[in-house]
Amino acid sequence: MKPIRKAVIPVAGLGTRFLPATKAMPKEMLTVVDRPVIQHVVDEARKAGIEHVVFVTGRNKNVIEDHFDRQYELEDTLKSRGKVKELAALEADTPGAGATSFTRQQAPLGLGHAVWCARDIIGNEPFALLLPDMLHLGETAFLGDMIEAYGQTGGNLIGVYPVADEETHQYGIVDVAGSAEKVAKIARMVEKPARGTAPSNLAISGRYILQPTIFGLLSRQERGAGGEIQLTDSMLTLARSEPFHAVRFDGQVYDTGSKLGFLAANVAYALANPELGKDFRMILKSLAG
Numbered sequence: 001m002k003p004i005r006k007a008v009i010p011v012a013g014l015g016t017r018f019l020p021a022t023k024a025m026p027k028e029m030l031t032v033v034d035r036p037v038i039q040h041v042v043d044e045a046r047k048a049g050i051e052h053v054v055f056v057t058g059r060n061k062n063v064i065e066d067h068f069d070r071q072y073e074l075e076d077t078l079k080s081r082g083k084v085k086e087l088a089a090l091e092a093d094t095p096g097a098g099a100t101s102f103t104r105q106q107a108p109l110g111l112g113h114a115v116w117c118a119r120d121i122i123g124n125e126p127f128a129l130l131l132p133d134m135l136h137l138g139e140t141a142f143l144g145d146m147i148e149a150y151g152q153t154g155g156n157l158i159g160v161y162p163v164a165d166e167e168t169h170q171y172g173i174v175d176v177a178g179s180a181e182k183v184a185k186i187a188r189m190v191e192k193p194a195r196g197t198a199p200s201n202l203a204i205s206g207r208y209i210l211q212p213t214i215f216g217l218l219s220r221q222e223r224g225a226g227g228e229i230q231l232t233d234s235m236l237t238l239a240r241s242e243p244f245h246a247v248r249f250d251g252q253v254y255d256t257g258s259k260l261g262f263l264a265a266n267v268a269y270a271l272a273n274p275e276l277g278k279d280f281r282m283i284l285k286s287l288a289g
């Protein structure tokens with residue numbers, strides 16, 4: 001079984017739900033506490049042992065490339081001012097030379113198309129896919145749990161988390177045929193089921209491990225819901241010939257692509273922050289009270 005060495009992070013979406021904040025700045029650079037959203041996601045990938053991150057970018061996204069580059073002037077200034085801690089933190093956050101690639105999705109034709117844009121850089125090996133909007137706050141790096149599960153199951157895996165029954169129509173839903181196991185074979189997948197028809201309340205969390213056979217299906221460029229090239233459509237076709245397992249995340253998932261999710265993420269990450277948590281809790285209490 002080939003190991004999971006590379007991860008794709010698509011960042012070419014327009015972020016229309018966050019206008020005007022995203023007019024000139026990518027939504028992935030909005031900060032949750034003191035780190036851009038995208039840094040939280042790259043941290044998760046690196047903790048999970050990913051060696052190479054492929055960013056699928058679009059117009060207005062150059063700042064993401066700069067963010068993951070070294071900033072020599074800044075490093076020199078920190079050094080000369082004796083800011084050893086800040087310098088070490090910057091170094092730790094920056095992937096090493098040759099550990100990132102950037103490719104362009106020239107038009108936002110959908111998530112499936114964005115993933116397909118990474119095909120030549122991924123080549124013929126299984127890879128991880130992380131949707132940068134979705135932050136997973138838990139004890140461990142969730143992608144690491146998924147890679148561990150992959151060691152047992154092989155094939156394709158999808159991260160899932162329970163959502164309220166009345167919200168299932170907003171998500172991609174998977175059915176694990178009644179299994180209560182953390183890792184379970186997927187019996188059915190359905191994208192945004194009509195209200196009251198969802199086969200379960202397990203929503204796709206934005207973390208995947210996929211076999212490179214997905215690229216062959218994506219290359220058909222078939223348009224799905226909303227006229228976009230949908231990843232789910234190709235996964236549904238792939239599921240006819242290859243196994244798919246769900247891995248349940250037991251922490252909290254925040255969709256930072258929505259305003260409420262973004263605000264909730266800031267509160268949750270600030271409360272969990274060892275330096276800020278205690279004082280922030282007091283502030284929250286007085287604000288809410």
Ligand code: UTP
Pocket residue numbers: 010011012013014015016017018056105107108109110111113114131132133257
């Ligand atoms: P979303 O639909 O949540 O992102 O796509 P969006 O289009 O940027 O947001 P809104 O709805 O306009 O506010 C999920 C992920 O897929 C990427 C996005 O960047 C996001 O990380 N994506 C989506 C692409 O890279 N390309 C696309 O064509 C579509």
